[in-house]
Amino acid sequence: MLSALVLVALAALCAATFQPIGAPFLSPVTTAPGFAAQVIFSNLTAPRGIAFDDQDNLLVVERGLGVTAFTKTTQGGASGWERTVVISDPGFTHAIEVDGSSLFVSTASEVRLYKYDSATKTVSGSTVVVNGLPADGELTTHALLLYKPKTSATRSATVLFVGSGPLTNIDPTARDPASGRSQVRGFKLSTPGSALPQTWLSGELIAYGIRNPAGFAIPAVQLSAADARPGLFILENGASIDDVPGFTPKFVNDNPADELELVAGTGALGRAYGFPDCTTLWNPTADPVGNPQYVGLPQGAQFSLNLDPLRNDAWCGQQANNVPPSLSFQAHSVPLDIKFYEPGAVSSVTSFPTTYANDAFVSFRGSFNRDPPTGYGVVHVPFPITSPTQASPFIVQAADLSTCPGTCIRPVGLSFSKDGRLYVSSDSSRELFVVQRGPTFTVAPPGPTLTIPFPTPEAS
Ligand SMILES: *[C@@H]1O[C@H](CO)[C@@H](O)[C@H](O)[C@H]1NC(C)=O
Numbered sequence: 001m002l003s004a005l006v007l008v009a010l011a012a013l014c015a016a017t018f019q020p021i022g023a024p025f026l027s028p029v030t031t032a033p034g035f036a037a038q039v040i041f042s043n044l045t046a047p048r049g050i051a052f053d054d055q056d057n058l059l060v061v062e063r064g065l066g067v068t069a070f071t072k073t074t075q076g077g078a079s080g081w082e083r084t085v086v087i088s089d090p091g092f093t094h095a096i097e098v099d100g101s102s103l104f105v106s107t108a109s110e111v112r113l114y115k116y117d118s119a120t121k122t123v124s125g126s127t128v129v130v131n132g133l134p135a136d137g138e139l140t141t142h143a144l145l146l147y148k149p150k151t152s153a154t155r156s157a158t159v160l161f162v163g164s165g166p167l168t169n170i171d172p173t174a175r176d177p178a179s180g181r182s183q184v185r186g187f188k189l190s191t192p193g194s195a196l197p198q199t200w201l202s203g204e205l206i207a208y209g210i211r212n213p214a215g216f217a218i219p220a221v222q223l224s225a226a227d228a229r230p231g232l233f234i235l236e237n238g239a240s241i242d243d244v245p246g247f248t249p250k251f252v253n254d255n256p257a258d259e260l261e262l263v264a265g266t267g268a269l270g271r272a273y274g275f276p277d278c279t280t281l282w283n284p285t286a287d288p289v290g291n292p293q294y295v296g297l298p299q300g301a302q303f304s305l306n307l308d309p310l311r312n313d314a315w316c317g318q319q320a321n322n323v324p325p326s327l328s329f330q331a332h333s334v335p336l337d338i339k340f341y342e343p344g345a346v347s348s349v350t351s352f353p354t355t356y357a358n359d360a361f362v363s364f365r366g367s368f369n370r371d372p373p374t375g376y377g378v379v380h381v382p383f384p385i386t387s388p389t390q391a392s393p394f395i396v397q398a399a400d401l402s403t404c405p406g407t408c409i410r411p412v413g414l415s416f417s418k419d420g421r422l423y424v425s426s427d428s429s430r431e432l433f434v435v436q437r438g439p440t441f442t443v444a445p446p447g448p449t450l451t452i453p454f455p456t457p458e459a460s
């Protein structure tokens with residue numbers, strides 16, 4: 001009896017399932033003019049990070065289940081997608097990176113490297129690459145970014161960036177980089193196998209004081225004529241400040257901003273980005289009566305949560321203590337992934353327009369604690385960023401925010417296919433979908449050419 005059950009379970013695990021194109025969204029979405037969105041698979045187990053392998057299979061971390069692969073195919077004359085289980089392991093939390101036969105995933109406490117075969121969509125053997133990640137905090141998803149410089153594709157230049165979240169919503173221990181909390185570290189993968197695992201604190205400190213570094217990206221183009229090195233962009237989920245003394249419910253409904261941080265330029269590594277003491281103003285007039293002290297300040301201004309009298313607004317205004325964000329997002333957006341659009345080898349009428357080349361796209365999972373709800377979509381961040389408060393228009397969003405969270409899309413992972421379409425995972429609606437150019441897209445006239453302003457590092 002038991003063995004029969006095991007066999008049934010194994011069969012279910014190994015069996016490929018097929019879903020034809022055309023399933024409806026659980027809740028309707030709207031797209032920006034000229035774009036269209038389509039479900040490609042339904043009823044997943046909390047899909048989080050996604051990545052294409054070199055055979056155009058879309059690999060997905062299904063949190064609580066493992067890693068699955070989605071392959072475009074036809075069955076009985078219908079075109080659709082086939083799902084197979086690659087790794088069965090409920091410990092994977094969020095992130096996935098794939099590079100040839102190297103498949104990286106993170107659990108709450110470690111980063112693992114699997115040997116992966118994209119032809120068979122199977123793995124053989126795994127190694128722990130990084131261990132000792134803080135696994136006991138509120139946020140145990142550890143974002144990953146594998147960076148291989150395009151100019152010198154030598155193995156020695158490959159870096160794996162890994163993020164860690166806070167112990168608590170507002171975590172005073174994160175002031176000390178040695179806490180290992182709320183920071184990003186880089187691990188050189190020059191000699192795989194020889195000195196693994198590397199411990200979390202042995203990684204090079206890239207940035208700290210970033211509450212939950214949820215997603216990373218490095219643009220393909222250099223940031224400015226003066227700086228030949230690429231910069232690392234890091235999404236930060238701002239703290240909920242509902243319980244911090246001094247702020248009214250009306251104020252915290254629209255503050256603080258979520259942030260896009262940038263690590264770039266001389267002396268950029270290992271700097272503090274403000275958490276837990278300093279944060280970013282989104283709406284200065286959210287409560288002119290209860291919190292009038294912010295009314296005269298601009299959106300994007302840095303302010304103190306006054307957790308410590310010495311770390312006040314003036315302290316937060318100094319870049320040596322707190323590097324300000326490169327861009328602010330609407331409070332409670334919950335940005336989780338960022339991808340730059342680099343037009344691929346294949347171009348078709350459904351590819352994103354080339355005018356969007358080198359622009360970024362950011363998933364906003366959305367927050368339950370704002371009235372009315374916000375997020376529940378994917379935004380377009382035009383590059384270069386010309387102002388830290390420039391607008392980030394939605395390219396796809398839940399059609400009726402008043403019904404969210406409900407069964408609304410809650411975008412998490414993003415990945416561009418070779419043919420320039422944007423794939424998106426939505427965890428609580430359990431969907432994978434794609435956003436592509438529709439037949440009515442019209443190309444906007446080109447804007448002025450501007451260079452990226454980024455925080456000027458101070459001598460240290
Ligand atoms: C997803 O699961 C629900 C409930 O089992 C089912 O009604 C629905 O048809 C499934 N969706 C697809 C596209 O298979």
